Amino acid sequence: MRKFLTFIALIGATIYLQSPMQGHHAFSSEFDIDKPIRLRGEITRMEWVNPHSWLHMTAALDDGTTEEWMLEGGTPNTLLRQGLTDQILQIGTEILVRGYQSKDPDCIPKCRGSGRDITFPDGRSVFMGSSGVGAPPGGFPEDEEQ
Amino acid sequence: MRILTTWIVSFGLAFGSVGSLGDVPMTKWGKPGLQGNWDFRTVTPFQRPAAFADKEFLTSEEVDEFEAAVIAGREARAAADFDGEFDQQDLDVGYNQFYLDQGTRMTTTMRTSQLIYPENGRMPAMTERGRETAAYFRALQSRSPEGPEDRNLYDRCIIGFNAGPPMRSGAYNNIMKLVQTEDHVAIMVEMVNDHRIIPTGNSSADLPDDMRLWKGDSRGSWDGDTFVVTTKNFTHLSRFSGTGESMVLTEKFTRLDDQRLEYEWTVEDLEMFEDKFTAVVEMQLTEDDVYEYACHEANYAMPLMLSGARKQEANGEQDDTWLPSWSR
Amino acid sequence: MKKNKAPLFVLFLLSLGFLQSCTQEQTSESIGSEMVTSSGPPDLSGIWQAVNAASWNLEGHTASKMPVTRIMGALGGIPAGMSVVEGEEIPYLPEALARREENRANWNNLDPVAKCYIPGIPRSTYMPWPFQILQTDTEIFIAYEFGSNSRTIFMDRPGTEAPLPSWMGYSLGNWEDGTLVVNVTKQVPDTWLDASGNYHGPNLVVEERYTLLGENHIQYEATIDDPDVFSRPWKIKIPLYRRMENDARLLEYKCVEFGEDLLYDHLRKGYDGPKALDGSLR
Numbered sequence: 001m002r003k004f005l006t007f008i009a010l011i012g013a014t015i016y017l018q019s020p021m022q023g024h025h026a027f028s029s030e031f032d033i034d035k036p037i038r039l040r041g042e043i044t045r046m047e048w049v050n051p052h053s054w055l056h057m058t059a060a061l062d063d064g065t066t067e068e069w070m071l072e073g074g075t076p077n078t079l080l081r082q083g084l085t086d087q088i089l090q091i092g093t094e095i096l097v098r099g100y101q102s103k104d105p106d107c108i109p110k111c112r113g114s115g116r117d118i119t120f121p122d123g124r125s126v127f128m129g130s131s132g133v134g135a136p137p138g139g140f141p142e143d144e145e146q
Numbered sequence: 147m148r149i150l151t152t153w154i155v156s157f158g159l160a161f162g163s164v165g166s167l168g169d170v171p172m173t174k175w176g177k178p179g180l181q182g183n184w185d186f187r188t189v190t191p192f193q194r195p196a197a198f199a200d201k202e203f204l205t206s207e208e209v210d211e212f213e214a215a216v217i218a219g220r221e222a223r224a225a226a227d228f229d230g231e232f233d234q235q236d237l238d239v240g241y242n243q244f245y246l247d248q249g250t251r252m253t254t255t256m257r258t259s260q261l262i263y264p265e266n267g268r269m270p271a272m273t274e275r276g277r278e279t280a281a282y283f284r285a286l287q288s289r290s291p292e293g294p295e296d297r298n299l300y301d302r303c304i305i306g307f308n309a310g311p312p313m314r315s316g317a318y319n320n321i322m323k324l325v326q327t328e329d330h331v332a333i334m335v336e337m338v339n340d341h342r343i344i345p346t347g348n349s350s351a352d353l354p355d356d357m358r359l360w361k362g363d364s365r366g367s368w369d370g371d372t373f374v375v376t377t378k379n380f381t382h383l384s385r386f387s388g389t390g391e392s393m394v395l396t397e398k399f400t401r402l403d404d405q406r407l408e409y410e411w412t413v414e415d416l417e418m419f420e421d422k423f424t425a426v427v428e429m430q431l432t433e434d435d436v437y438e439y440a441c442h443e444a445n446y447a448m449p450l451m452l453s454g455a456r457k458q459e460a461n462g463e464q465d466d467t468w469l470p471s472w473s474r
Numbered sequence: 475m476k477k478n479k480a481p482l483f484v485l486f487l488l489s490l491g492f493l494q495s496c497t498q499e500q501t502s503e504s505i506g507s508e509m510v511t512s513s514g515p516p517d518l519s520g521i522w523q524a525v526n527a528a529s530w531n532l533e534g535h536t537a538s539k540m541p542v543t544r545i546m547g548a549l550g551g552i553p554a555g556m557s558v559v560e561g562e563e564i565p566y567l568p569e570a571l572a573r574r575e576e577n578r579a580n581w582n583n584l585d586p587v588a589k590c591y592i593p594g595i596p597r598s599t600y601m602p603w604p605f606q607i608l609q610t611d612t613e614i615f616i617a618y619e620f621g622s623n624s625r626t627i628f629m630d631r632p633g634t635e636a637p638l639p640s641w642m643g644y645s646l647g648n649w650e651d652g653t654l655v656v657n658v659t660k661q662v663p664d665t666w667l668d669a670s671g672n673y674h675g676p677n678l679v680v681e682e683r684y685t686l687l688g689e690n691h692i693q694y695e696a697t698i699d700d701p702d703v704f705s706r707p708w709k710i711k712i713p714l715y716r717r718m719e720n721d722a723r724l725l726e727y728k729c730v731e732f733g734e735d736l737l738y739d740h741l742r743k744g745y746d747g748p749k750a751l752d753g754s755l756r
Contacts, residue, residue, distance in 0.1 A: 026301070026470040027240045029291075030450050033467070036232040048638055049444035051303060051338070053245075072447065074245020075318050077336065077437045080637055081247075098228070100237050103454030103465070112450055115241050117228070127244045181610060292743035294734045304730050323626070325608045325615040327519055332608050332615050334624055339592075341617050341624045343606055343724055350721050359726050361622075436626075438640040442730050443591045443664075452741035459743065 027100075030072070031114045035101035039069060039113075040121060043093045048076035048085050055089060055115055057097070068107070071097055071115035088127050089118070096121050169403035170371075175328045178371050178401040183436055184429040186313055186409070187249025187320040189216045192425070194259035194267025201258055202267070209252050217250055234471040247318040253427040254406060260314075263412070263424035272388060276418030280388050288469040290455040294448055299383060301448065303441035305360055306337030310386050311377055311395055312411040315427070322429075323436045324399075324407075331366055331373065338441040344375055353379045358391060360384055373399040389415040405431045515649040516686040519609045521717040521724065524600040524694070527555025528712060531670040533563060541582050552669075558600075560709040564672060570703040577671030583736075585669050590733030592623050592641035594665030595658045595680050596696040596710065604717050606724050614647060614654070619724045627656050636660045639676070654684040667698070675702040690716040 045056035053073040058066045079085050089095075099116040118126050171179035189212070194201075204212065224243045228236070253260070259267035272280065283298075291297055299305040308316030311333075319337035326332075334341040344366040353363045362377040362384065377395040380386075386393065393415040400408040407429040414422040458465055527535070534557035542550040557563070566574060577584055587593050593601055603620040614627040627647040628634070636644035636659070643661035647654055658680040666673050678700040685693045692714040699707040739745060 026238070026468070028234055028238050028467040028470050029297075029301075030447050030454065031237055032454075033232050033234055033237050047444065050439045051441045051445060052447060054444075054446065070446075073241045075337075075439070076638070077439065078245055078247040078318050080437055081434050083637070085637060100232070102450050104450060104457050106453075106457075112446075114237065116236065116239065118242055126242065181612075293741075294738050295731075302730055302734070304728060323615075325610060325613065327608050327610060329519070330606075330608055332606075332617060332624075334615070334617075339624070340622050340728075343608075343617055345723070350723070357725075360728055361726070437638075438642060440592055440641045442589075442733065443586075443641060448734075449738060449741055452738055456741060456743070 027072070027114050030102055030112075031100040032103045033100060035105075037097070037099050037101050037113050039071075039097045039099075041066070041069075041094065043089055043091055043095060044068075045091065046085075046089050048080070050075055050077070055097075055118070056110065057095065068110040069097075069113060070110045071099055071113050071118075073115045073118075084127065094121055095119065095126070170401045171404065173326065173328070177326075177328075177368060178373075179326065180324050180331065180373060180399055180401055180407065181326040182407075182431045183321060183323050183434060184407055185249075185321050185432040185434065186308075186315050186427060186429045187247065188251065188253040188260070188315045188427055189213060189249050190252045190255070190257060190260055190427065192260045192314070193269060194261065198258040198267075200266070202262075203256050204252070204258060206256065209256055213251055234467060238471045245318065247320065249315060249320065254430075255426060255428055257426070260425040260427055261423060262426055264421060269387075270419050270421035270423055272419055273417065276388055276390075279390060279418065283385070284469070284473075288466065290458065290465060290468060291452060292455075294452065297448070297451065299360075299385075301451070303338050303445050303448075305384065306335060306340065306439075306441075309335040309337055309340060311342065311361060311364070312386070312397055312413070312425075313409070314425075319439060321432065321434060321436050331375075334436065336436045336439050339439045342377075346373070355379075358382075362393075362395065369398075371400060375399070386413065388418055389413060390418050392417040402428065407431070515654070516652055517609055518607045518614070518654060518684055518686060518692065521604050521606045521722045522692060522714040523604040523717055524602070524712050525715055526558065526600065526712060527553045528558045528600040528710070529597065529602055529668055531555065532559050532668045532672055532710060533557045533670075535670070558710045558712050560711060565705045565708050567703060567705050574671050574673060577666070577673055579671075581669060581671050584671075585666055586664055587666065587669065588733070589737055590621060590729035591664070592621060594641055594661050595625070595643055595645070596682065596698075597665065597667055598623060598625075598642070599682075599694060599696070599714070600712055603727055604722075604724060617724060619727050620729070622726055622728050627654075639663075641665060643680070652685065654682075656680075656682040656684070658682065673703070674698070674700045677702055684714075687713075690718060692716075 039057065039059040041057045041059040043055060043057050047054040047056070053076045055071045055073060057069050057071070059069050061067055076085055079088065096119050097113070097115055097117070099114040102112040104112070120126065173179050220243065261267045261269065264270055286296055287298055289296070294302055300307045306319065308314055308320055313322060313335055321336050323334040324331060325334070329346055331344045331346060332341055333344065340361065342361055342364050344364045346366050346368065350365075357363075358379050358381040360381055363379040364375050364377040366373055366375040368374070375397040377397070378393070380389070380391050380393050382391040384391075384393075393413060396412045396414075398408075398410040402408050408426065409429050410424065410426040412422055412424040530552045535552075535555055537554045538552045540550065540552055582588055587597070598605070598618050598620065601618070601620045603618065605616055605618040608615040608617070612630045614629060615624065616627065617624045623642065625642040625645055627645040629647050632646060632648065634646065639660045639662045641662055641664070643658040645656050645658050647656045649655070661674075661678055661680075663674065663676040663678075678698070680699070681697040683695040687693050694712045694714050695709055697707050697709045698704065739747070
């Protein structure tokens with residue numbers, strides 16, 4: 001057990017040293033930590049494009065109106081290779097998105113944000129991969145406090 | 147007996163004239179076959195972690211443990227509840243983990259690092275010039291961008307961050323296509339939809355010093371069963387891991403067997419680094435396709451960054467979040 | 475007298491072996507290209523280039539000015555060209571022609587290639603930059619100097635489809651009597667066929683034919699089929715010339731930095747000029 005934990009600790013250090021991951025696109029240059037967003041709504045379009053896919057949705061606001069958003073995700077090629085682009089994030093699906101709005105606040109043509117975390121409204125993850133990756137259970141922690 | 151020998155020889159001639167020598171597929175012109183789509187994902191650390199110190203190789207049990215630990219680490223991170231802190235670290239994670247594709251296996255070398263030289267498996271020190279140049283680009287990219295040239299080549303969709311050359315396992319798109327004819331080898335790396343055409347005869351004159359290419363200029367030749375590629379004439383912006391235009395890259399491709407391609411590369415740039423550095427991995431043959439990675443065509447992030455910068459200026463706002471949190 | 479039949483039998487076996495190796499060269503397991511032989515397809519490997527004004531306008535046109543002529547004078551005009559379209563004119567549906575005219579009126583702002591977007595097929599073939607064909611049995615790889623773009627023509631998977639559209643489309647090839655026939659589907663609708671506004675829709679199907687004529691020429695034909703835009707399929711025909719210089723090679727034309735000026739000038743710090751584009755990204 002101790003050896004296993006040592007390895008876990010090792011991984012933490014290792015991932016940091018694995019410099020190619022640092023090449024990952026700098027979301028902090030596009031989006032604003034002072035503008036966190038929580039959106040709930042239906043997917044209207046999936047742009048499976050590179051370098052980043054964009055999820056379009058109509059978000060339901062508290063005052064009953066709606067707002068058009070596009071949220072930035074990752075490369076679609078990983079999901080393409082697994083044959084998943086036909087299955088996940090389909091048009092009409094209701095989702096929860098936690099993320100951050102762009103530094104540019106204008107919603108022209110749509111509001112822009114990072115799709116930091118996409119889940120189903122009941123908290124289920126959108127996809128569970130072979131290495132067990134998925135979204136956190138239970139939706140947003142704030143929901144549980146209400 | 148003579149009749150038996152004749153039979154054996156005949157059968158040998160009939161069926162041995164094409165096919166593989168051992169496990170290595172051969173081309174019709176008698177060179178090892180390198181063609182295929184190659185998966186270069188690996189969880190083998192690029193540099194040897196401190197905990198492995200002088201240990202160069204792992205046993206297969208240790209490899210299994212390491213791989214299991216990597217996967218457990220990812221699952222733990224994915225399952226972790228959001229801590230409520232809207233901070234740079236959270237923002238920089240970017241998006242759900244299912245988009246990532248960093249592999250689940252160590253490379254079959256069973257080494258503790260991809261780097262094999264310097265012998266401690268760690269990068270050599272930078273020279274003063276190397277540090278100054280790195281600092282210059284850091285400063286450029288950490289300020290509000292005045293134009294697209296202030297951003298790095300990945301943000302601009304000019305070069306992929308795992309494509310080099312040399313190619314190196316990164317966050318995703320760790321796949322390449324190699325097409326081989328007698329006179330040329332083409333290497334097409336998925337990110338960002340770019341290719342090198344490498345002549346195999348190595349006979350034409352070098353490019354002059356004032357002709358610089360983003361991917362450098364590659365020449366190849368066979369050294370026994372190894373295809374050796376020398377690349378130079380990089381631009382000063384190409385900057386593989388902090389190198390400059392003096393960089394000389396030597397890559398060695400050796401088909402080990404039906405499934406594996408050994409890829410060893412050495413970077414020498416004594417202007418920026420005190421010593422050369424060498425890495426080796428074993429790429430895996432894959433049936434997966436390399437998909438088009440049309441990057442610039444849908445690079446919505448670039449105008450978004452620039453318009454954000456302009457709006458901040460108009461509002462008199464300052465922002466120091468142009469570099470990601472991991473490079474602070 | 476009992477004749478020793480072994481030598482005859484050996485000969486028989488050897489001939490079997492020879493036949494087998496011939497057959498093996500035609501299967502998908504073998505690697506590498508075939509030189510011109512009586513039993514194999516011609517080898518299209520090499521560096522090729524179109525030499526005409528088709529990339530400016532597929533239809534017949536005389537020389538004309540363009541926005542950059544103001545800055546570059548005689549170096550910056552559009553050259554004249556004969557039509558490469560069989561039948562001279564592209565057979566647009568009436569409402570589709572109106573859109574071509576709209577494209578044409580604002581072409582330098584709307585042409586995706588001006589932004590350094592991938593030109594697609596067939597336009598990549600007749601861009602005035604060389605391209606290189608690497609021919610193997612299982613796939614033919616074409617690398618284009620313009621934009622450092624490329625595509626794979628799959629020779630061993632007939633009847634398959636791409637999961638998503640792409641800028642270069644999905645190419646399946648086969649040999650017909652020494653002609654390489656390529657079927658290209660699933661191109662994104664965002665590419666143009668030339669710089670003068672000729673365009674297509676999402677259901678475009680292109681059939682290309684590459685026929686080697688002697689050592690240094692390829693006759694290239696492409697049939698454009700898009701019932702949403704054109705009243706019938708139509709064909710272009712363009713000779714391709716081998717780049718014969720001893721040091722012929724592809725260099726780089728990674729045009730992103732050129733496209734950036736067009737796309738992002740109006741987002742530069744201190745920019746105080748007219749907006750280059752209409753605000754749309756594609």
